[in-house]
Amino acid sequence: MASLKTLICCFHILLSLFMATNLSEAREFVVGGNKKKWEIPSSSDEFNKWAAKIRFQIGDSIVLKYDSKTDSALEVTEENYNNCNKSNPIRSYSDGNTKITLDKSGPFFFISGAEGHCEKGQKLEIKVLSANHSHLQPVTPEPSPADIDHLAPAPAPSTAGSGPKTWWFVTGAAVVGILSSI
Ligand SMILES: *[C@@H]1O[C@H](CO)[C@@H](O)[C@H](O)[C@H]1NC(C)=O
Numbered sequence: 001m002a003s004l005k006t007l008i009c010c011f012h013i014l015l016s017l018f019m020a021t022n023l024s025e026a027r028e029f030v031v032g033g034n035k036k037k038w039e040i041p042s043s044s045d046e047f048n049k050w051a052a053k054i055r056f057q058i059g060d061s062i063v064l065k066y067d068s069k070t071d072s073a074l075e076v077t078e079e080n081y082n083n084c085n086k087s088n089p090i091r092s093y094s095d096g097n098t099k100i101t102l103d104k105s106g107p108f109f110f111i112s113g114a115e116g117h118c119e120k121g122q123k124l125e126i127k128v129l130s131a132n133h134s135h136l137q138p139v140t141p142e143p144s145p146a147d148i149d150h151l152a153p154a155p156a157p158s159t160a161g162s163g164p165k166t167w168w169f170v171t172g173a174a175v176v177g178i179l180s181s182i
């Protein structure tokens with residue numbers, strides 16, 4: 001029974017470790033569907049459709065890949081996002097391979113800095129979940145010894161009853177059967 005308990009304990013420790021790393025690991029997402037490119041999309045809501053599939057968490061980052069000679073990325077307010085207004089961005093990026101860490105919850109708005117690109121759908125809204133949603137998931141409780149005992153085969157009753165006798169009879173019959181078949 002000891003080995004079974006050890007196995008179950010090890011399994012739970014591994015599971016906890018796996019879940020802990022899964023929750024705290026900062027992930028990196030290259031923006032865009034199949035092409036993974038920050039450029040005028042083939043359909044106007046392509047970037048936001050991509051973003052809607054991901055549950056962004058604080059600490060994750062996005063990477064925008066584009067031709068730095070012809071394009072750029074601007075982080076803007078919601079109003080300027082809606083109007084494709086490039087005049088007063090919160091931040092602007094033009095290195096062609098921009099990594100942006102999502103360091104707070106709430107929405108982030110990005111538009112292209114190239115003339116006319118935002119109007120053609122090169123814009124992206126990222127929603128980052130609040131810390132409450134992303135990190136306060138219930139942790140699997142450690143199993144109590146009672147739970148482990150339930151998983152282990154039940155010990156034979158100590159009182160002299162029909163149980164142990166039946167067990168010995170069945171085992172004996174099996175041994176005899178195996179021996180006689182050799
Ligand atoms: C663009 O935004 C700036 C400030 O963010 C504002 O002053 C300007 O009027 C806006 N332009 C348009 C066309 O909405």
Ligand SMILES: *[C@@H]1O[C@H](CO)[C@@H](O)[C@H](O)[C@H]1NC(C)=O
Pocket residue numbers: 105130131132
């Ligand atoms: C988390 O929830 C608590 C109360 O439920 C709230 O006071 C707090 O502001 C929330 N934190 C975030 C980051 O949303």
